[in-house]
Amino acid sequence: MELDSLYQEVILDHYKHPQHKGLSPTFSAQVTHVNTSCGDEIILNINLDNELISELTWEGQGCSISQASVSMMTDLLTGKTLKQAAVIVKSFSELMASKGTSAGDPLVLEDAVVFAGVSKFPGRVKCSLLGWMAFKDAAIQAQANNRGER
Amino acid sequence: MELDSLYQEVILDHYKHPQHKGLSPTFSAQVTHVNTSCGDEIILNINLDNELISELTWEGQGCSISQASVSMMTDLLTGKTLKQAAVIVKSFSELMASKGTSAGDPLVLEDAVVFAGVSKFPGRVKCSLLGWMAFKDAAIQAQANNRGER
Amino acid sequence: MSFSAAQIRKDFPIFERTVCEGKRLVYLDNGATSQKPLSVIESESDFYRLHNAAVHRGAHQLAEEATDAYEGAREIVAAFLGAPGGADEIIFTKSATESLNLLAYAMGNAPVGNRFAVGAGDRIVVTEMEHHANLIPWQQLTARTGAELAWFKVTAESRLDLSTINDVITANTKIVSVTHQSNVLGTINPLAAIVARAHEVGAVVILDACQSVPHMSIDIKALGVDFLAFSGHKALGPTGIGVLWGHMDLLNELPPFLFGGSMIENVTMTTATWAPVPQKFEAGVPNMAQAVGLGAALNYLTNLGMDNVHAYEVALTGYLLEKMHAVPDLRIVGPANTQSRGGTLSFTIKGIHPHDIGQYLDSQGVAVRTGHHCAWPLARALSIPASTRASLYLYNDESDCDALVDAILGAQKYFGRF
Amino acid sequence: MSFSAAQIRKDFPIFERTVCEGKRLVYLDNGATSQKPLSVIESESDFYRLHNAAVHRGAHQLAEEATDAYEGAREIVAAFLGAPGGADEIIFTKSATESLNLLAYAMGNAPVGNRFAVGAGDRIVVTEMEHHANLIPWQQLTARTGAELAWFKVTAESRLDLSTINDVITANTKIVSVTHQSNVLGTINPLAAIVARAHEVGAVVILDACQSVPHMSIDIKALGVDFLAFSGHKALGPTGIGVLWGHMDLLNELPPFLFGGSMIENVTMTTATWAPVPQKFEAGVPNMAQAVGLGAALNYLTNLGMDNVHAYEVALTGYLLEKMHAVPDLRIVGPANTQSRGGTLSFTIKGIHPHDIGQYLDSQGVAVRTGHHCAWPLARALSIPASTRASLYLYNDESDCDALVDAILGAQKYFGRF
Ligand SMILES: Cc1ncc(COP(=O)(O)O)c(C=O)c1O
Numbered sequence A, B: 001m002e003l004d005s006l007y008q009e010v011i012l013d014h015y016k017h018p019q020h021k022g023l024s025p026t027f028s029a030q031v032t033h034v035n036t037s038c039g040d041e042i043i044l045n046i047n048l049d050n051e052l053i054s055e056l057t058w059e060g061q062g063c064s065i066s067q068a069s070v071s072m073m074t075d076l077l078t079g080k081t082l083k084q085a086a087v088i089v090k091s092f093s094e095l096m097a098s099k100g101t102s103a104g105d106p107l108v109l110e111d112a113v114v115f116a117g118v119s120k121f122p123g124r125v126k127c128s129l130l131g132w133m134a135f136k137d138a139a140i141q142a143q144a145n146n147r148g149e150r
Numbered sequence C, D: 001m002s003f004s005a006a007q008i009r010k011d012f013p014i015f016e017r018t019v020c021e022g023k024r025l026v027y028l029d030n031g032a033t034s035q036k037p038l039s040v041i042e043s044e045s046d047f048y049r050l051h052n053a054a055v056h057r058g059a060h061q062l063a064e065e066a067t068d069a070y071e072g073a074r075e076i077v078a079a080f081l082g083a084p085g086g087a088d089e090i091i092f093t094k095s096a097t098e099s100l101n102l103l104a105y106a107m108g109n110a111p112v113g114n115r116f117a118v119g120a121g122d123r124i125v126v127t128e129m130e131h132h133a134n135l136i137p138w139q140q141l142t143a144r145t146g147a148e149l150a151w152f153k154v155t156a157e158s159r160l161d162l163s164t165i166n167d168v169i170t171a172n173t174k175i176v177s178v179t180h181q182s183n184v185l186g187t188i189n190p191l192a193a194i195v196a197r198a199h200e201v202g203a204v205v206i207l208d209a210c211q212s213v214p215h216m217s218i219d220i221k222a223l224g225v226d227f228l229a230f231s232g233h234k235a236l237g238p239t240g241i242g243v244l245w246g247h248m249d250l251l252n253e254l255p256p257f258l259f260g261g262s263m264i265e266n267v268t269m270t271t272a273t274w275a276p277v278p279q280k281f282e283a284g285v286p287n288m289a290q291a292v293g294l295g296a297a298l299n300y301l302t303n304l305g306m307d308n309v310h311a312y313e314v315a316l317t318g319y320l321l322e323k324m325h326a327v328p329d330l331r332i333v334g335p336a337n338t339q340s341r342g343g344t345l346s347f348t349i350k351g352i353h354p355h356d357i358g359q360y361l362d363s364q365g366v367a368v369r370t371g372h373h374c375a376w377p378l379a380r381a382l383s384i385p386a387s388t389r390a391s392l393y394l395y396n397d398e399s400d401c402d403a404l405v406d407a408i409l410g411a412q413k414y415f416g417r418f
């Protein structure tokens, strides 16, 4: 069943048991991103220790894809440097733009390569990217805040 | 040739030799009407002697139909009372709305029954009515002016 | 003639195709847009094949034929709505969205002294269940003019709360703009009290009839409203065509909206005056083929009889509501029975996000919509950020309802695996 | 492939019919609207037959197919115009008239500080040869804001008088909106000097490309303009579809125009924020089938090659001009030769009113337009209240030109009887 390439076990597992959910009391930056076509919402807190992403936490509501994606993302990016994170974000964005033609790089994306299946469903690409777009935004703001530009 | 029912001799004759053309120096009312789709224009002066239309003069530019129609109209209505004129205007309007199904009443419309042929051409009905609509308007204004309502 | 959805479906070419690898198309997204019968598709293409020319402009036979077709469509719309002033009260726009924006901008163009002039101290009233198209234009008009926006709330029973009507429609209210039928809840709003109160304070009533015109017989005189807007594409018509109806005396006083060719009386480099209604509101070469297609759509509906269409849809809605009530963990967002409600059924399923429900339904050939349905404030008021919406139309039947419910049960099983 | 109008005509179903009791249709009213090839008619009807659904909204296969078709059309338009920022710079409207009004209203919505905010002390520049659609919206914007309107005059040779360019486009000029090709004179305006001067003073340049996009190859980068508008129906496309192109950075700063569904980011009862361009400018369920049809039309033109189309039309225009120069008492309203002019030929005949000429031509199967052609101020400036206009397109050939001239001679004979 084609649907199974979308709803893979690891995705539904993250959806049922989301990681890093629950906002940290303090943060370097906090952003809220919304999927305008369906109303899905993610609030993301980032804590930066110089260049190191020391903590990523989130709150939100949305479909299995958007929630699983942000859950996996926070798993993947926590403990990475901003530079390492940028590579991962780029790789994930490319995977989601591939319309099912790429399998994704497991060395970079680890478990998140399961989103290769999601990339076949154009209507769900936006869901997958919701958390990642929030991260991009949060990283920029956190750096600015840390430089005292707030 | 179908065109001949539109361009009848008496119409082209009035076009080439327009009656009552040239504006009177004084008037009870003056109106300007324009055909918005082609730019044709009629300025009509009316002189009222109580209820009697003592003089109708006009200036204008436009197609053979609009010019011939106003020329015939001024011929027809000069010397009539406003009541008589209203009957003639109504009869002419009905003829123009008939889409070629009416022959027109020669006792009321005299020569202007030739416009029965024009009524078959929906695109030219507006041309035929330009002067007549101006007259309706002018008659109302002239009465108001004569009552000192200006 | 008895009403047969199966027979009707044969008039709609799209049902000859399948979706999702050979599955029957169960189209339940009619609240978003309807499918088109062959007569509509062909009337639009016949216009291009046989009569295409710019209306009201050319001095030739094609232009006259095109004008007859276009003005004929206006007559059809006027008759369909029971426009008291006839065809000249019908204005063709591109959509209901444009119709409603037309009103808001034209009123914004009204000079002081014009009855539509809106300013500080005036009030505009909407409801909490409006589609964005009947909310944001009024938000913007109040922001531009300093007027205030007020609204009717929605009760726990998915009805307008009219208990405070005199506090909502105040003496300084100029405009009351409400939806006839909610595109989320299916609720059909009672208009009599709103119209009476609005007219008592001298306000005009605008009806967003997007979700009612396609589904029930409309008699403008009986409704008592002053303006009405709907979209052709939800009523079996082409895309790219909408309607604004207004009382002739109001349309005469309303300033124009779009400026350009065919809406003028006289133009100089610095000044312009306007043609009579409806031309005043139809600048440019119009969406002629689409207007003609809309005429064909309304003729199709008239042939079936709008009362028959409505009765059929209410019965089908009752059937589907009953089946849904039996589904565990399913909550209907909207009235629980068919009283004063149309065939728009929104719902949530405990533990499964609407987007995932929609995806599973799609895999079974069942087309629905998910999200806030362009009525985000309503979603917030109900604390339901998103829902799934099935919306019925005349070509749907019990087998479609069965397919929907089976697919919902399937989704529960599918996502319950873990 | 050599260019064959006879071959091309076979793609257009309307030429299978006759007019005026069996006469061949000689369609020379292309300036008003063009005829449609079968591929355009079918692409619109195929959309309804196979893929019809609301774009960007449904959670189902049809909605995805419809979205692909609609967004695919956007790509086609972007490529056709050479939009530097790609498809996202293409906004679908219902017509050029809407595109130009969109700009005028959106600029009117700009808050102080926004680069498009217009007020007293600012100037907006047009030309004396504008179509009403590119004149009245600016008249209205100046009336609303207190800005002043200025314009380039037209010379006796039917060209823009650019000798006073620095006095027309002054330092306080914010907007310069000009037509690429006059719909009356056929004059193709030189843009380089206007663009250079406008940008020197920080003004944006808007191009009304209604009469150029259908007839010549357009390269936005080479033109250097900031916004461009055209209508689909004059370019072989369906009615009810227009285009606005703008530079992405300008579109980002420009406030929205129509408000409603699909153009929002977030909405509460009292506030709203906007989706990214192009959605920001496309409120409501769009004219999807018409956008798809426009895509098919531009593909048809691209297959022929716009440079071939243009070369063919210039040659045909030369042929017709020469024949017309030989007609006694005929005066061409517009450039006398083919230098920087398109195939729009307006003329007057001494002693016969254009409306009567048009009527006679119609009786011979020749379709033209008469009147002020929605450019009344130009007609006044030229002291020609009305003229007859023949406008050529790719399916016309020398036999059409011959038929026109024969009919003109016939009219002279017919009306010369007395
Ligand atoms: C130069 C020009 N500008 C604007 C327009 C308006 O186009 P539309 O009526 O398709 O909106 C036209 C055609 O009517 C035109 O020729």
Ligand SMILES: Cc1ncc(COP(=O)(O)O)c(C=O)c1O
Pocket: C031, C032, C095, C096, C097, C098, C131, C133, C134, C179, C181, C182, C183, C208, C210, C211, C231, C233, C374, D260, D261, D283, D284, D285, D286
């Ligand atoms: C209640 C209601 N109002 C307005 C609209 C807007 O209609 P459109 O998008 O066709 O302009 C819709 C549909 O989307 C609707 O359901």
